[in-house]
Amino acid sequence: MNSKMKQLLTAFAMSCTVMTASVGVQADELAEGKKLAFDRSKGNCLACHMAGDGAQPGNIGPALIAMKLRYPDKQKLYNKVWGTDDAMKVPNSMMPEFGSHGILSDDEIRKIVDYIYTL
Amino acid sequence: MKKTLMSALAIGVTLIATSPAVLAVDPEKDRQNFVEFFKAKSPNIAFEDYKDGGYVYSADKRAQWEAVEEFPPYLDSIDAGQALYEKDKAVYEKCFGKDPSNVRQHYPYFDEKTKQVVTLEWAINLCRTEAGLEPFKYKKGDIANLSAYFGYQSRGEKVAVKIESDAAREAYNKGRDLFIKPVGQLGLSCAKCHAYNAGRYARADLLSPALGHTTHFPVFRAKWQELGTLHRRYGGCHQNMRAEPFKAQSEEYRNLEFFQAYTSNGLEINAPGYRQ
Numbered sequence: 001m002n003s004k005m006k007q008l009l010t011a012f013a014m015s016c017t018v019m020t021a022s023v024g025v026q027a028d029e030l031a032e033g034k035k036l037a038f039d040r041s042k043g044n045c046l047a048c049h050m051a052g053d054g055a056q057p058g059n060i061g062p063a064l065i066a067m068k069l070r071y072p073d074k075q076k077l078y079n080k081v082w083g084t085d086d087a088m089k090v091p092n093s094m095m096p097e098f099g100s101h102g103i104l105s106d107d108e109i110r111k112i113v114d115y116i117y118t119l
Numbered sequence: 120m121k122k123t124l125m126s127a128l129a130i131g132v133t134l135i136a137t138s139p140a141v142l143a144v145d146p147e148k149d150r151q152n153f154v155e156f157f158k159a160k161s162p163n164i165a166f167e168d169y170k171d172g173g174y175v176y177s178a179d180k181r182a183q184w185e186a187v188e189e190f191p192p193y194l195d196s197i198d199a200g201q202a203l204y205e206k207d208k209a210v211y212e213k214c215f216g217k218d219p220s221n222v223r224q225h226y227p228y229f230d231e232k233t234k235q236v237v238t239l240e241w242a243i244n245l246c247r248t249e250a251g252l253e254p255f256k257y258k259k260g261d262i263a264n265l266s267a268y269f270g271y272q273s274r275g276e277k278v279a280v281k282i283e284s285d286a287a288r289e290a291y292n293k294g295r296d297l298f299i300k301p302v303g304q305l306g307l308s309c310a311k312c313h314a315y316n317a318g319r320y321a322r323a324d325l326l327s328p329a330l331g332h333t334t335h336f337p338v339f340r341a342k343w344q345e346l347g348t349l350h351r352r353y354g355g356c357h358q359n360m361r362a363e364p365f366k367a368q369s370e371e372y373r374n375l376e377f378f379q380a381y382t383s384n385g386l387e388i389n390a391p392g393y394r395q
Contacts, residue, residue, distance in 0.1 A: 047321050058320040092315050096305045103304055 025114045033115030036108050043104065043112050048094060052119055060094050064116050071117070078113045082106070143292045146282045146381060153382045156314065157330045170334040170386045172394065173327035176318040180325060184393065193267060193339040193391045196346045200268025203261055207252060214246035215269075223266075223273035223388060227280065227377050229287035236290050236373040240266055240348055244368075257367035258354070263337040263346035270337070270390025278334060278388060280381040294378025297371060298329070303362025312356075333380045335392030346391060349376060 037043040038054050045051050048060035057063075071077040079087040083097020098104045104112070154166065164175050174181040204211055204219060215222045226239035237245075240262050244254040255262035282288055301308045312321070313329035320326070336349040350367035353375060357364035365371040 056323045058322050058324075060316050060319045060321060060326075092311060094307065094311050094316060096307075101304050101306055 033111035037112045146291045169331035173325045196264045200264035210250040220272035223269045224276040234286045236377040258351035267391040294374035303360040307360045338392045
């Protein structure tokens with residue numbers, strides 16, 4: 001699917017995804033989110049962020065800690081990782097836009113966000 | 120200070136996108152900004168030290184590296200390069216002159232006749248094909264060995280790339296463009312890793328400064344267990360960015376090398392190098 005179209009479609013889907021997910025997240029879903037976050041060919045968040053007990057993290061981005069405290073609104077966190085137009089943008093940032101660039105699926109991003117929300 | 124320089128680099132992107140490359144930036148001013156950028160980022164690192172790549176940022180890694188450089192694993196490759204040189208000596212002398220220690224420091228240069236950037240590896244193959252010899256493959260093996268031999272002979276000489284025409288300025292700007300513009304699925308640019316985030320870690324990899332990137336190539340990489348050329352490395356980085364790599368010695372990579380070498384002007388050549 002071309003990424004413009006994908007962006008449009010997911011803009012609709014997005015708000016629903018996060019709302020339903022935040023009610024209660026299963027442990028195996030969290031484990032899956034962690035795996036996706038650490039996997040080099042998926043999120044590869046450790047390339048740039050310290051996160052949980054991940055080995056040899058990079059230090060290009062800020063440590064992913066106290067996420068609940070820093071993102072009372074979980075949707076904002078999801079938007080940042082997805083790369084929505086209204087998400088916080090930092091000039092010359094290395095942070096990939098995982099959704100808008102089609103790097104990960106919306107469901108994968110949701111699982112990753114659920115996981116880092118526990119950090 | 121740091122902020123303005125960072126935005127100076129960034130502003131170039133918009134300029135380049137909207138105007139012909141020739142008009143984009145003045146290379147000499149740009150080079151000075153580039154050097155200033157690294158100086159502002161790390162005031163305690165001496166300019167001369169940027170020939171040592173990422174090792175400027177870590178005393179530990181530098182110590183390990185210096186230990187390896189005492190008995191470096193690339194010595195056999197330099198010998199192999201010398202043997203290649205001797206084998207077709209008459210051919211190379213015709214192209215490069217009789218003194219093999221007076222070659223590397225003249226590359227890359229902009230050839231005003233063909234309007235092309237000529238890199239050392241490109242020149243070696245031009246020379247060979249003109250003499251009816253088979254060209255070498257561009258990323259490793261013979262080409263890297265011969266290039267390492269020339270580089271080793273020129274150790275201590277300084278990078279001194281000249282830009283003296285609009286066409287050369289355009290090649291510089293094209294290379295600069297390739298360096299600065301984000302590409303690929305991850306939205307990364309060379310500048311993001313090797314300028315803005317130089318000195319930081321991507322997992323366990325220490326990101327080297329772009330200043331000095333060309334001084335020590337070809338490089339013996341622990342991961343490769345052999346010598347590889349600069350363009351092999353360019354291809355590897357593009358791949359990591361999930362962008363389509365260009366061919367080694369394509370016009371794009373020759374322009375990129377031209378940009379990188381020009382911004383490294385004044386640094387010592389210390390090829391070949393060892394890298395983790």
